[in-house]
Amino acid sequence: MAYSGQVTVGGTPDVHELEDLIITKAAVGPMNNNAYLLRCRATGEQLLIDAAAEPETLLEVVGADGLASVVTTHRHGDHWQALSAVVAATGARTYAGRHDAEGIPVRTDVPVEDGDTIQVGRVALTARHLVGHTPGSIVLTYDDPHGHPHTFTGDCLFPGGVGNTFKDPAAFDSLLHDVTTKLFDALPDETWIYPGHGNDTTLGTERPHLAEWRARGW
Template sequence: MAMTSDDGSGRPAEEHVWGGLTMWRAAVSEMDNNAYLLRCSSTGQLLLVDAADDAERLLRLVEGAGGDLRTVVTTHQHWDHHRALAEVVAATGASTACGADDAEGVPVPPDRLLAQGDVVQVGDVPLEVVHLRGHTPGSVALAYRDPEGPTQLFTGDSLFPGGVGNTKNPGQSFDSLIEDVTTRVFDVYDDDTVVWPGHGASTTLGAERPHLAEWRARGW
């Protein structure tokens, strides 16, 4: 891991290089939202996970990574995850994607609606779409199965260190979210899978798996 100054803002971007893919994580906004920029090593094409805020900073990060932003994936419809979406898309011409059931809540009409089992490409690199219902109806995660190391999983607000995302507001469902996280994440991916959430620090499925029963029992 390297910490690199992405834009002169004084807030460094965290850089990781995997097999075929480079990732930069930039924390933006007062809510410490994570925006993840992915670059295909062979083509140089870029994909952004959550244009959460601070479009100027994200655009400088894109430019520093080569400038070829093809796609912005919004993990879910909550306002703090797409505040910079319209400006980033207008500046780059990138296509947009989000979960089908969250499309009406995203300010830029999506070019692609995502569902469980879909694949999103960043250059030559496939990312698996995991639909995780409960925090919002259409929340999605993206999984990169690194051929040279652990799977990398971008979970939005559906999975964090210490539990699943918030489900205490109207229209949310803890039962749906814990079921999907169990059957579509923990039952599918290995313990060394790295979880990159929508806010804050990363974790691994191995670190969180022993607590699944505890999460079910407490209901959050």
């Protein structure tokens, strides 16, 4: 079946098979978070984006081949509830944005800066630092040499708008600026967006609404 990106808590993960990378998307409760397992086809190395909750579910998705790394997109608790258990079970390295690491109660082995590269086997992910949802949120982009980019946005970009900035106008301006300059201005419309909650989207789907988001202020 074709990948849809539509997953539910307690349901079957969905798998997006690319030429060099396999992306498995799973939803975990209680806040309907998305977790993404990336597997390099050439080496079998695996990386998890957001050990959000339900460690048993996530470890089942990881399977017997082990886990090299876990990236936490930001400091909010619903994105790291399973991190301690997953790291204890797998020995995975931990990554997080430098400015959010102090808010994550599991040691960050590799603090991430804007523009850093994170490897999963032979596949490279480029990290971008976006300020507004939290001080140190990061998004990860895989620029597929055989197709279009794939970007994992945490809670910075969703279908229909940017992430929650908690009615702080300065935080909203910052997040919309960073989303615009580091995603919409830098990547093509075909870029597939994998958010921290809910369904996937593309930059092309969302691009026509940027002015609307700015006008409404959220």
